[in-house]
Amino acid sequence: MTGWQHIAGPDALNLDLINRAEKLIAPYILQTPVLQSSVLDSIANAQLFFKCENLQRTGAFKFRGAMHALLNLTAEQRKQGVYTVSSGNHGAALAAAGRILGIPVQVAVPNNAPRVKKENIANNGAEIIEIEPGMAAREAFIEEKRTQSQRLFIPPYNHPLIMAGQGTAALELVKAVPDLDALISPLGGGGLLSGTAMVGHSQSIPVFGIEPELANDAWLSLQAGSIQRARPPTSICDGLLTSLGDHTFPVIQTYVKEVLLVSENEVIIAMQQLWQALKVMVEPSSATVFAAVCKYPERFQGKRLGLILSGGNVDVSRLPWPVTLLEKAE
């Protein structure tokens, strides 16, 4: 059995690891449905298969990686507990996975994080520790924990076991839908995309990563040949604001065919179209993939495409399109 600390280096992620991850996490995850829509097919002029990780436990694919990480811990590591820093989907996912396995979880949250996000983490049973916003406080917290605690840090994406867990979504998709011409995934820190890329590579299916123009650090990193820091967090795609890591970057460099950019407006239009046609809520980050399929017909028109809808954690009382109040009858 592979242990948490013994996996590292650019060759650590391979199809075997993803296959094993799939078996390990199967009893705990939801095998999410693959949805289709003739309306969306008409808009994109392609045949689209949507892997609905927005319906995954805790509302995002992140539960796969978090569960896979915790299932690889030793009995002693489980007893000590784990921690992470996240105000988003990874925090909630790790909290839920820890609760299921009986592993104590601490999640450090910037004290300016939205209330709903904190509640989501607390509702899933984790201990919340408020820290100052920003990278410096985040790194100071991790350093303090590292030296003063036996707890293991579970990063949001930059570890082969996390990446392998995330790759199981694409693995389920290619098993459910044969003969795909491409796999298309959102691109933030690269955990989901690197796992997806490895699965695509194993089946000779080209893989595309989609990034907002306002958070194009991965696109810049591939141009530069080295990891570029994330830009200030201005994009509505709050799941895609992080930089690549030293584990995810080389996998993406090697196995991703192309990174494509979409605008904020394109994301919002795509998000509304996905809600209306698929009857599922996707968060802005997830809408990037449909936006890209519509924006780049020369790459995608007429093809059979697997799109990963990464998450659905949206506040339904705050939406990026105008909504009229439908009055009730009384």
Add this chain to the structure above:
Amino acid sequence: MTGWQHIAGPDALNLDLINRAEKLIAPYILQTPVLQSSVLDSIANAQLFFKCENLQRTGAFKFRGAMHALLNLTAEQRKQGVYTVSSGNHGAALAAAGRILGIPVQVAVPNNAPRVKKENIANNGAEIIEIEPGMAAREAFIEEKRTQSQRLFIPPYNHPLIMAGQGTAALELVKAVPDLDALISPLGGGGLLSGTAMVGHSQSIPVFGIEPELANDAWLSLQAGSIQRARPPTSICDGLLTSLGDHTFPVIQTYVKEVLLVSENEVIIAMQQLWQALKVMVEPSSATVFAAVCKYPERFQGKRLGLILSGGNVDVSRLPWPVTLLEKAE
């Protein structure tokens, strides 16, 4: 093989017919997922299993019954085509089923029906015929077709083959989730509820039907022992405004444990909670079941409950709760 016209009478619906329906329609329908949410379990203080027919093709369970009806037609009947009167989910479902099977479909739509509903029917390939709103025009249209056309009328709910098709949703649910303490379904014309009741009866699982207070004609019918006409259409639950039929009423009288009522406000609160926690869109009619579980704890608290989410056809730019515009970054 059973034919369309040869099935009638209160004993026509039985478990055999539903079992056969399940096999017949399996290649065409989506076996919809069963979702759970610890947040909703906490709110209701029960263990909830949501059968997501809102994710069914055309966004509602109606596709099951429509497909089952068309699969029972003779070759000659298929060639002549079919028609129905519907501005809602049944029209879109019949249109889509007809397109898949190559059967011409006409849908008569009241000329005041919302644009999105007409588009949904037309997008699924049916011919739309506009008629005046109201019961008189509807019945005149059906009478005219009956005498002047070879086309078969496919009613929205009042036929054993339709009811059997709708019952397959509950059949899938009880197979996927053993040991349910109750099945809970919305109640409009009674197609979904009668099929669900027959499945529940076969497994000794009590079945509840939920109706809006503002559309309580079925509740009144059970009190009176005879079918009461639907009230004026004031409820937000636009899928539940129809009267019971002579096929659905006796099945519901015999096999449904209880009909429970919920208010418009309770529906709207439940709808928002379902969207937020499950990450799927449900229409107001579907939210009745969760509203009822919260409203009647003396019946449902601490139980394992199967809830059927009947549909997700909502205009995402018109919602029954206040929504703030989330501004994009640009």
